[in-house]
Amino acid sequence: MPTPTVNLRDPQDRRLPRISPPCGLVIFGITGDLARKKLLPAVYDLANRGLLNPAFALTGFARRDWSPADFENYVREAIEKGTRTGFDERTWNQLRSGLRFVSGTFNDPEAYRRLADTVAELDDTRGTGGNHAFYLSIPPSSFPLVSQRLAETGLNQRKGKEFRRVIIEKPFGHDLASARLLSDVVSQVFDEKDVFRIDHYLGKETVQNILAIRFANTMFEPLWNANYVDHVQITMAEDIGIGTRAGYYDGIGAARDVIQNHLLQLLALTAMEEPVRFTQEALRVEKEKILSAVRLPEDLDASSARGQYAAGWQGGTQVAAFLEEEGIPADSTTETFAAVKLFIDSRRWAHVPFYLRAGKRLGKRVTEIAVVFKRAAHVPFENSELTESGQNVLVIRVQPDEGMTLKFGAKVPGTEMQVRDVTMDFGYGHAFTEDSPEAYERLILDALVGSAPLFPHQREVELSWQILDPILAHWERTGALEQYPPGSWGPASAHDMMARDGRAWRLP
Numbered sequence: 370m371p372t373p374t375v376n377l378r379d380p381q382d383r384r385l386p387r388i389s390p391p392c393g394l395v396i397f398g399i400t401g402d403l404a405r406k407k408l409l410p411a412v413y414d415l416a417n418r419g420l421l422n423p424a425f426a427l428t429g430f431a432r433r434d435w436s437p438a439d440f441e442n443y444v445r446e447a448i449e450k451g452t453r454t455g456f457d458e459r460t461w462n463q464l465r466s467g468l469r470f471v472s473g474t475f476n477d478p479e480a481y482r483r484l485a486d487t488v489a490e491l492d493d494t495r496g497t498g499g500n501h502a503f504y505l506s507i508p509p510s511s512f513p514l515v516s517q518r519l520a521e522t523g524l525n526q527r528k529g530k531e532f533r534r535v536i537i538e539k540p541f542g543h544d545l546a547s548a549r550l551l552s553d554v555v556s557q558v559f560d561e562k563d564v565f566r567i568d569h570y571l572g573k574e575t576v577q578n579i580l581a582i583r584f585a586n587t588m589f590e591p592l593w594n595a596n597y598v599d600h601v602q603i604t605m606a607e608d609i610g611i612g613t614r615a616g617y618y619d620g621i622g623a624a625r626d627v628i629q630n631h632l633l634q635l636l637a638l639t640a641m642e643e644p645v646r647f648t649q650e651a652l653r654v655e656k657e658k659i660l661s662a663v664r665l666p667e668d669l670d671a672s673s674a675r676g677q678y679a680a681g682w683q684g685g686t687q688v689a690a691f692l693e694e695e696g697i698p699a700d701s702t703t704e705t706f707a708a709v710k711l712f713i714d715s716r717r718w719a720h721v722p723f724y725l726r727a728g729k730r731l732g733k734r735v736t737e738i739a740v741v742f743k744r745a746a747h748v749p750f751e752n753s754e755l756t757e758s759g760q761n762v763l764v765i766r767v768q769p770d771e772g773m774t775l776k777f778g779a780k781v782p783g784t785e786m787q788v789r790d791v792t793m794d795f796g797y798g799h800a801f802t803e804d805s806p807e808a809y810e811r812l813i814l815d816a817l818v819g820s821a822p823l824f825p826h827q828r829e830v831e832l833s834w835q836i837l838d839p840i841l842a843h844w845e846r847t848g849a850l851e852q853y854p855p856g857s858w859g860p861a862s863a864h865d866m867m868a869r870d871g872r873a874w875r876l877p
Contacts, residue, residue, distance in 0.1 A: 389415075389817040391424035392500035392532075393467075393491050395484065397475070397515055398507040399429030400443075403538065408506060409444055410451030411809035416464050417454040420814055424496040426467035428487055432474055440470035453807055467495055475507070475514050481522040488524065499531035502565075502816055506538055508617075512551060516558040525558045534563045536816050539630050540621065541566055541825075544841070545834035552827045565816040565824045568630050571808075576767055579638045579738070580647070589763070590643075592742065594717045599760060601723045602739040602875055603635050606731040608856075610678065610688060611705070615696030624675070624707040624837060627727035631736075633660065633833045634825060635767075636723055639738055640713055653826045660832035664712045669843040671869060675704035676851040676860035678730035683855040688730065690852075702850055705729045708863040709840055710870075722870065726863060730855040735877040736767040759790055762875070772796035 394412065396404055415421050429440055445465075449456050469487050473480020491497045503519060505512055516535070519525050527533040535555065542548025555564055571577075583590055592598070605627050611618045618626070637656040644651035666672035680690040691697060691705050706728030713723065742761040762776040773795045781787040815824070851860035858864075858874060867873050 387814065387818050387820070388420055389422050389425060389814060390500055391422045391496050391498040392502065392817055393426040393428060393488060393495070393497040394502050394504060394813070394817070395428045395430060395488070396504045396506055397430045398505070399470075400431045400433060401506055403506050404429075405447045406451055407807070407809045408504065408813070409447040410453065411807055411813055413448040413452055413460065413464060414454045414807065415810050415814055417452070417457055417460045418810075420810075421817075423463065424467075424498070425464075426469065426491045426495045426497050427464070428469040428471060428484070428491070430471045430473065430480070430484060432472065434472055435470055437468070437470060441465055441468055444468060453810075467491070475511050475518070478518065478521065481518045481524070485522045485524055499528060500533075502532070502534040502536055504536040504813075509540060509542065509551060512537065513554040516555055520558045532563065532819065533559070534565060534816060534819075535559045536565045536567055536813075538567050540625060541630070541830045542834065543621075543625065545831060545838050548827075548830050548834050552830075561827065564827075565812075566827075566830065567809075567812055568634055568825055571634060571812070571824070576635065576638065578773075579635075579765060582765065582773065584643050593740075595719050595721045597742055598718075598721050599741050599743045600721060600870075600872060601636075601639060602741065603632050603639070603723065603725045603737075604739070604875070604877065605631060605727040605736045606734060606858075606877070607729045608683070608731060608734045610730050610855075611691065611694055611697075615694055619697055619701055619703050622675075622703040622707065623705055623727045623729070624709075624841060628707055628709065628725055629833050629837045630825070630830075632725045632727060633663075633836065634829075635738055636663075636711070636725065637829070639740070640715075640718055640723070642717070649820070649824070653829065657826070657828055657832060659713060659715075660829060660836065662714045663832075663836050664714050665836070665839060666710055666712070669840060670847070672710040672866060673840055673843070674706070674708045674851070674860055674863035674866050675844060675849075676706040676728075676853045676862070677701075677703075678705050678728075678855050679852040681855045683730060688855050691730075702848065704844070704850060706731070706853060706859045706863070708859065708866060710866065711836070724867065724872075724874075726859065726874070728859050730853075732856055732858050733877060734769060737875075737877055738765040738767070739763070739875050740765075741872075741875075764875075770796060 396408060398404055412421070412427060416425065435443070445461065448461070469491065471480060471484045471487055473483065488501055492499055501524070503524070505515060507515065525533050535558070537555070542551050583593060637659045641655040641659045644655045677691040680693060681688065692699055692701060706726070708724065708726035711723045711725065712718070713721070740763045744760055759776075764774040764776070766772050766774065775793045776790055777793070778788045779791045781789050812824070851862050853860040858876070864874065
């Protein structure tokens with residue numbers, strides 16, 4: 370018998386969490402790394418936290434010739450390896466009863482008919498109520514084909530208050546033209562309100578905390594402008610190489626892979642005006658205003674840098690150069706490091722540079738936003754007394770040690786007046802007893818509930834490409850690529866870019 374729809378949560382009662390409605394999730398590319406390492410554990414952890422309706426169902430779509438038992442074993446193994454909340458047999462049995470598998474290729478019409486039959490069967494036996502979301506954990510080149518087949522089978526059609534949604538993984542195109550083409554294809558099959566573009570960085574607790582820090586406190590917002598802020602640095606550094614991702618990474622590079630989506634979204638959240646309320650539409654409007662106001666410097670040679678990691682030693686291990694990685698052509702011009710300087714033409718941020726950098730094989734794994742404040746206009750101390758005191762900095766750490774650090778000057782104990790930088794630190798692990806949910810947990814639940822404040826809208830995607838495309842075109846014309854040692858903080862040109870402005874990159 371179908372499970373009756375129950376109002377599990379009074380929307381005004383903030384003591385209770387959001388719980389998904391009866392629904393099914395179909396994952397295309399269920400055998401891929403993302404599904405195995407992130408999506409399946411996230412679905413299980415949601416169930417283990419009691420956030421999935423008992424009528425939830427999970428269907429995998431892939432080419433494997435698997436029996437139901439084969440699929441169950443695969444899902445269980447992925448969950449046991451990746452669960453954040455610990456494996457519980459009762460949760461597993463509840464989830465297992467809603468597992469289904471459809472074997473087929475993306476271009477096989479018969480496989481989609483079998484999928485349609487499976488969806489209908491789940492509505493009848495599991496009580497999913499006609500609510501289904503399709504997660505395209507597949508290369509963007511396959512989006513048009515899968516969307517077309519879903520439409521041909523009628524799987525995108527809903528009746529009454531049912532929902533049919535599609536969840537898309539980045540990258541959202543290769544440039545502005547391809548992003549628009551991709552949007553046109555998907556919009557022919559799903560309404561824009563039913564398209565959820567996943568940027569997993571936006572699901573991280575610390576990213577959401579940017580809004581809380583700014584708009585729930587009175588101490589920061591009065592200083593959050595060009596009168597007090599000298600510049601902003603946004604960094605996403607990895608200490609690993611490309612690993613087995615050569616097929617994906619070559620031709621994409623650090624700018625397309627990270628800056629176009631993650632870092633420009635972080636810039637928008639850092640710089641945007643206060644939204645009227647915390648809703649999808651209100652946040653989207655403010656982020657779009659910021660992205661549309663971004664201006665590139667005239668001299669892109671002096672205001673951007675890119676490079677490839679060379680061979681060398683990192684952490685006591687000898688590592689190969691990017692051009693020596695398996696699957697990478699010896700003449701590849703794909704960058705593994707990218708840095709750019711941007712401005713925002715608004716009264717709040719007039720003449721304040723935003724420096725963005727991302728790279729692989731850097732000094733450590735870290736993602737952070739550093740708001741660097743101007744020096745005091747006048748201090749009554751001798752220069753010798755301030756030798757160890759720099760600028761005030763507010764650092765929002767996104768990963769791996771989620772939290773916030775405030776750097777300021779304080780007097781050193783003793784008989785003399787000496788000022789030295791000290792830090793005040795807030796860490797999620799110390800301040801809260803509850804673990805931060807994994808980003809995909811939050812985003813999958815948002816998609817199932819139909820709440821999309823953290824999902825980038827198509828207009829945001831296009832504005833981001835409008836910012837990045839001229840930089841990519843400039844790099845393609847100049848062809849300059851600088852090698853940098855593994856374990857360093859990127860090529861010399863990135864440091865020169867800062868030095869010309871009388872600044873330096875932070876060392877996280």
